[in-house]
Amino acid sequence: MVGWVLANSVGAPALTPSKEGLSSEPGSKHALPSLSMYSELPGSEISIEEFEQAALDRLRVLKGLDDLKAKGFRPDQVQDKVLSLVDQYLKAATRESTIRKDTVSHYVLRLAYCRTEELRRWFLAQECDLFRARFRALLPGEQRAFIEGNRLPFRPLTPAEFREVEDDLRATMLAVTGSLQQTNALFQGAAAPHEAFYRAPFEAVPDLVGSRRVYLRAGHAYVSRDQAVSLAVQPFRAALSKALVTTARRWSQVVGPSEAHRLAPIVESLSQRYLGPDYSDPEKRGVTGQVAASDIPRLAQESFPLCMQVMAQALHESHHLKHDGRMQLGLFLKGIGLPLEEAVRFWRAEMAATAPGEKFDKEFLYNVRHNYGKEGNRRDYTPYTCSKIIASVPGVGQVHGCPFRTFGPDALRSAISRLQVTPAKVDEACAKAKAGHFQLACAAVWEGKHGCSCETGINHPNQYFEESQKVLHGEQQPGGPGLSQSQGVSTANPAPAGASPLPASVQPHTKHARVA
């Protein structure tokens, strides 16, 4: 166990904390136990495992939320999806432990995402959208309790104030909702109609002012309870934005020297963390030995993502690949189930023209064995994730990295076209790549190749490969157990139930429509 080293020095926002979490009343659709301004640090001891696990779970929610937006959903459309992500990842056994997990994970990610302007902006955007979704899910009474509990500078109207502005309020709400029914509901529904409105300084709700969706009088904005989320999210954003900057400045004080070597690596890796399945140990997943060196050309045609295809082709044509490329491709091949002996055979054959016989043994054999953890510090290296590949920048004469990022528009278009992808998807992929959405571009290529939609998105080249094989050969092959069984990928020829998975090299290829 480690003490909660973050102490109160992490710039806590000026807002007075709410001691009372809001209990969710029965009947609210998602059992969300609480919503917090995160103005108070979790107080007790925390294990390093909990520290990391909570942060990773929250990251899954935030990344999922970001993915939804990247897919073009509007904030109001993602509401339910976001809430179910929260249910899935942030819920713990009890109400108390859920609140704790929410708070702990938020603070850990603050540390991880405070360090650069870009990280801060991303984190702030996702946290605000998450806050919005969760606030919207509260009942009006809960929202009001939250606003009062956190002492936000807004209060419901008094009856006298209400009478004074009632007519203009009604006209405004009619203009905003466009519905007489909805307007009447606001004014008649509540026992005390004045309590359906808050008064706030107009500066607090710029989004409502800018779109003329609020009544203004003498500098006050009259905000209906349906719009209260705008009231709450502004102070949340302001406090978090400020806290992130303060935290960044105090990072070294926050993690004391005694803790630095334990916490810093975790925190620093979080912001680049890959959250998909673990492809590091093919043996555990039972795929080792399923792929032979001789299968690689065929598998490359069938199921390699563009980055790996480009490298396999370059290797085949020039009989050479620079070190970074050998790492990226070699580890990927390990991840799809190529055992060490087969890997040695593959690389030896491909490089025979430039590194015959002993030259290969001297210069490259070590490198191949090293990838499999048989040399050096014997670490079993992990196949690279998309984010790692996208981040690497190939130099002159190098072909690793993500082609969606590194290729020029024309080169990219012709490279994708060679994969026999439908023209519409070629366009889509090029447009996505141009807009900087490299993984979405890759997913578009996947979809264009397989003729079905890519539900999971592409986060890892090995995932691209396995999803592809699943579609082409059915669930059982060669992905092995433990991988997204719930995906329900439709295949023409699912392997017969109970049939033991055959190695790819001897599997009868029943569905090769797209294989040249």
Next chain:
Amino acid sequence: MGTQEMMKLYYGWIFPYRDFYKWLAYGNDSKLPQADAGFMQRREFCFTLDGDIFDLDGLQAAIKERCPSKLDIGPVYNINPARRAAYAGSGQTFTPVERELVFDIDLTDYDDVRTCGSGGHICNKCWPLMAVAIQILDAGLRRDFGFQHILYVYSGRRGVHAWVCDDRARCLSDEQRTAVANYFAVYRGQEGGLARLALGLEEHPAVTRAAAILEPVFVERLLPEQGLLSDDKRQEALLAYIPSERVRERARQRWAQGEAGDDVARWHALEEEVAKEQATLAKARDTRGAKALDRAMRSVVFAHAYPRLDLEVSKKMNHLLKAPFCVHPKTGKVCVPIDPERAHKFDPETVVTVGRLLDQLNKARGGVKGSDAGEEWRSTDLVPAIQTFRACFLDGLQGACRESLAARARESAAQPTLVW
């Protein structure tokens, strides 16, 4: 005498430095302990990046020395703009900390709805567009946003600037400035010959109020003076807003028969046809159709008369804007304040020019220059302009500044001090 020569004399003798400085110091020129002595120093003037302006004399000297053809005012920064290089790398970033909320309306943005001229043209026929813009802006800024200290200035050529100077307005963030500007943005450009208007299906109270201000100006001034229904082309352009072929056709017939004489009578004829059609629709219980006609008539008024703001000027704290009382280099006209209550009475064609002011100064002084530099305007036609500046703006602002400094002093007196 060349314009440059005249400018030199104007900034040397007539420019009302004292009033100008009193405004921009916001009370910080007082002896009150809460006054911020470095306040003026941190203000950006567009020609002063290499000079210090920290008091009245400095301002006067700087302007006289450089004799600018244009004088723009920027924000107050956290550090003196002239010294910003010295702070580079100190960890203190150079950022604007306060700035008047400003608006810019320019007649060139109305070229599709004015017939008297275009581009840099301005006359008494298109001035009502500017006057009504001031009315709308003033009503919204005062009643909706609660601002009180607003200065309207003729921009020297074909437009109007507004400076909102309340404490609260000066410290708005860029996001909040954008929100205020968008609140006023009903006119959103042109599309297929029609104005794109953000009116909404039902009206916001601010839109209703704007309609009440616009309608009489449209009917009494713009229709006849701009001749908006005086030929076929203009008539068709206006009828394009009406969503009923039957109404359009009947209006065309009545106008063609010459039954309706002038533009105003033609408009009333159209109104009658709309009302008739609405009665028919009401009988058929087509309330939606009747409403659409109401909206169309309102759209015509908004498209021709609603203020078309240059939003970009208002959105950012660090946008420069031409200072009041400077001289427009092309027209020689002085950027004089406008009384918002009398905006329609303002005559852009007779605005005082730098040449006339110099003549008057010469006559008054008999060619001999007095010693009271900076107050020489007293013997010229700039007097009413400065009276307007004081009465409509500066007097109230100074009272408020004194009040807010005194309040700050009381506040800090109530705080326990840390210095023993």
